[in-house]
Amino acid sequence: MTAEETPASSNDDETPQAQTTTDVTTDATADSQEAAPATEALEWHAPVLVRIDEHTTIPHLLKERVQRGATRPLILRKIGIGDTWRSITAREFYDEVHALAAGLIARGLEPGDRVAIMSRTRYEWTLLDFACWAAGLVPVPIYETSSIDQVAHVLVDADVHLIITETVSMAEIVRAAAERENRDNTHVLSLDSEAIETLIADGSATPRERVLARSEALTKDDIATIVYTSGTTGTPKGTVLSHENFTNLCLNAHAWMPEIAAGKNSRLLLFLPLAHVFARFLQVFQISGNGVLGHASNIKNLLNDLASFKPSYLLVVPRVLEKIYNSADTKASGPKRKIFRWAAKVAIAYSQALDTEEGPTASLKAQHALADKLVYQQIIRLVGGNADYIVSGGAPLAPWLAHFYRGVGIPVLEGYGLTETVGPVSVNTPRLSKIGTVGPALPPMSFKISDEGEILLKGPSVFQRYHNNPEATAACFTDDGWFRTGDLGSLDRDGYVSITGRAKEIIVTAGGKNVAPAALENPMRSHPLISQVLVVGDQRPFVAALITLDAEMLPGWLAAHSLPPMSVAEAATNVEVLASLDKAVASANEHVSRAESIRKIKVLTTDFTEANGLLTPSLKVKRAEATRRFAPVIDEIYGGPVQS
Numbered sequence: 001m002t003a004e005e006t007p008a009s010s011n012d013d014e015t016p017q018a019q020t021t022t023d024v025t026t027d028a029t030a031d032s033q034e035a036a037p038a039t040e041a042l043e044w045h046a047p048v049l050v051r052i053d054e055h056t057t058i059p060h061l062l063k064e065r066v067q068r069g070a071t072r073p074l075i076l077r078k079i080g081i082g083d084t085w086r087s088i089t090a091r092e093f094y095d096e097v098h099a100l101a102a103g104l105i106a107r108g109l110e111p112g113d114r115v116a117i118m119s120r121t122r123y124e125w126t127l128l129d130f131a132c133w134a135a136g137l138v139p140v141p142i143y144e145t146s147s148i149d150q151v152a153h154v155l156v157d158a159d160v161h162l163i164i165t166e167t168v169s170m171a172e173i174v175r176a177a178a179e180r181e182n183r184d185n186t187h188v189l190s191l192d193s194e195a196i197e198t199l200i201a202d203g204s205a206t207p208r209e210r211v212l213a214r215s216e217a218l219t220k221d222d223i224a225t226i227v228y229t230s231g232t233t234g235t236p237k238g239t240v241l242s243h244e245n246f247t248n249l250c251l252n253a254h255a256w257m258p259e260i261a262a263g264k265n266s267r268l269l270l271f272l273p274l275a276h277v278f279a280r281f282l283q284v285f286q287i288s289g290n291g292v293l294g295h296a297s298n299i300k301n302l303l304n305d306l307a308s309f310k311p312s313y314l315l316v317v318p319r320v321l322e323k324i325y326n327s328a329d330t331k332a333s334g335p336k337r338k339i340f341r342w343a344a345k346v347a348i349a350y351s352q353a354l355d356t357e358e359g360p361t362a363s364l365k366a367q368h369a370l371a372d373k374l375v376y377q378q379i380i381r382l383v384g385g386n387a388d389y390i391v392s393g394g395a396p397l398a399p400w401l402a403h404f405y406r407g408v409g410i411p412v413l414e415g416y417g418l419t420e421t422v423g424p425v426s427v428n429t430p431r432l433s434k435i436g437t438v439g440p441a442l443p444p445m446s447f448k449i450s451d452e453g454e455i456l457l458k459g460p461s462v463f464q465r466y467h468n469n470p471e472a473t474a475a476c477f478t479d480d481g482w483f484r485t486g487d488l489g490s491l492d493r494d495g496y497v498s499i500t501g502r503a504k505e506i507i508v509t510a511g512g513k514n515v516a517p518a519a520l521e522n523p524m525r526s527h528p529l530i531s532q533v534l535v536v537g538d539q540r541p542f543v544a545a546l547i548t549l550d551a552e553m554l555p556g557w558l559a560a561h562s563l564p565p566m567s568v569a570e571a572a573t574n575v576e577v578l579a580s581l582d583k584a585v586a587s588a589n590e591h592v593s594r595a596e597s598i599r600k601i602k603v604l605t606t607d608f609t610e611a612n613g614l615l616t617p618s619l620k621v622k623r624a625e626a627t628r629r630f631a632p633v634i635d636e637i638y639g640g641p642v643q644s
Contacts, residue, residue, distance in 0.1 A: 043448045044495040046441040049255040057243040058133045058224060059215040061250065061288040066090045074287065076294045076309065077123045083308035085294065100131035100196065101211045102203030111136035111214060114158045118142040118174065119166035120297040121274045124191050126283055128164060133224065136214035140226050141275035143617045144170060145610045152177035155186055157238050157468055158226050164189045220244035226467050227277050229419050238467030245422040246281065248460040250288045252443040257429040260313055260389065266291025269311040271302055273617050278393055281423030282315050303382065310386035317394040319619050321401055324382060326528045330556035343375035347407025348400055376408045389413050393424060395620065396499060396522045399436040414438050416499060418485060420463040426497045437496040447491055448482055454503055455489045456482035488516065505623060507538045513595040515543055520588045520598060527584040528553045529577065532608040534626050536634050539642045542599040546630060547581060548607040572603040600637055
């Protein structure tokens with residue numbers, strides 16, 4: 001780990017502007033360093049731990065939770081702006097779900113009708129989800145940041161009958177989208193305008209037996225939700241997920257890793273968007289266990305919420321872990337910074353030693369104990385002081401960072417999944433873990449590596465189809481029924497999965513060299529100054545990269561390097577900033593051959609954000625859109641467009 005390995009943040013600038021081009025001079029590794037991976041397996045089949053029957057649906061899981069402990073807390077709900085959480089028992093939640101479901105039925109919604117939810121992560125989202133399922137309806141998530149065009153696409157494609165938004169302003173966007181598409185049959189309610197209270201009042205005269213009849217009529221094959229893909233490479237597709245997709249995975253995951261949510265002391269605070277399938281699955285996973293669930297809708301208050309809620313495990317994307325590390329490093333100054341970096345090296349070394357037969361030496365154990373008192377306990381307190389594990393997904397996590405957190409005392413369980421698999425299909429567990437992989441297959445999933453290196457999947461987590469898109473559905477399955485993930489990777493002989501990149505993102509240089517951008521982008525994003533990286537070079541003579549600066553981390557980095565305050569635009573041309581970025585590039589280039597290495601970078605003065613349409617809500621770069629928008633910048637790097 002270099003002294004400057006750490007991550008980044010973003011701002012809300014709207015207009016992309018290129019700034020500085022710099023040639024990167026490094027001793028790139030030779031082609032001979034493209035070593036073959038360790039002995040690999042081509043297929044891996046996880047065992048079936050729990051078998052479900054026809055009526056194992058999501059409402060069934062909630063009913064079983066009530067039967068196991070009706071008076072035990074199920075959800076903790078934040079009260080006001082303080083640190084008070086109100087306990088909601090399993091029975092209380094169940095009753096409120098059914099009261100709300102009665103209101104949805106009273107509105108004339110029939111089994112299978114679509115109800116959209118557009119909101120930040122909050123209690124009402126979970127309540128609406130389960131009410132829709134209890135009424136036999138299909139909830140459809142919409143990101144709260146969605147544009148009119150995106151909302152319109154979902155309304156039309158999913159044939160949404162009712163949409164509940166969080167705010168009045170979101171409701172106006174929805175109404176504008178519905179009006180544009182001539183959807184007079186789409187009704188809009190807002191949580192800010194007492195949507196929940198209105199629906200419960202509507203259902204006051206509806207017998208609860210009607211709700212129970214709807215719930216009990218469901219089967220595992222019925223549609224649970226339609227989730228639209230993030231659209232990093234094209235138009236979002238509606239992924240049809242069944243009740244079995246959720247319930248089979250939940251029950252087998254509980255049996256496979258009971259340490260996470262099966263115990264009564266399990267506590268999960270959700271702060272990632274519930275519109276994303278990863279958080280959505282964890283919501284059902286936690287409720288089908290024995291612990292409690294909480295929601296944090298305002299990221300600005302997250303640290304306070306973590307401190308008061310005290311989660312036993314966290315659900316994060318790697319960016320969150322990078323930010324925690326970078327913030328701790330940047331905020332430390334003088335002797336404190338030296339102590340932090342020493343402690344970080346000790347944590348990494350300690351974790352790496354845990355994977356050896358000898359284990360940590362006595363000297364390393366002593367250093368680790370001292371570092372724990374000086375540094376680690378502060379980091380543990382940042383995430384609530386009670387976390388046993390961190391579950392990470394959505395993007396690759398740098399191995400050194402995983403070692404850092406394990407060394408601190410909070411192992412990171414990195415996993416892998418897609419919208420089409422209702423979330424995780426492989427994950428490192430407390431008992432089975434290899435840092436640098438995304439773990440073994442979650443039961444009862446099967447993995448296969450194609451001749452082209454693509455990861456193929458089979459199992460009950462795999463989605464039914466793309467809504468209204470039979471061509472896309474057919475294209476993503478092999479003739480013998482394996483789902484094509486579009487991801488490249490490998491399996492080792494122990495069944496652990498490693499991800500190397502996206503097949504659709506592979507760059508082919510003018511010299512015919514195949515380049516996986518992720519192998520370069522992911523290490524670079526660990527640098528404290530770097531927010532986003534876009535590797536380019538398709539049909540070009542060499543590989544280059546567009547880099548955006550992290551406006552949030554910049555002031556601290558400048559101060560730490562005895563540089564005066566400056567804007568992002570000024571930093572983009574600063575010699576010392578550029579020199580630091582060159583070091584990050586050189587470090588990333590060590591992972592690839594010379595033909596794959598980055599030769600030039602272009603520093604932009606505008607970040608990639610959700611607001612300007614260059615990031616998905618799960619913080620992935622919309623590669624196609626960014627490449628299109630910055631085409632003139634890319635042409636400038638190479639002295640003109642691709643010659644046809």
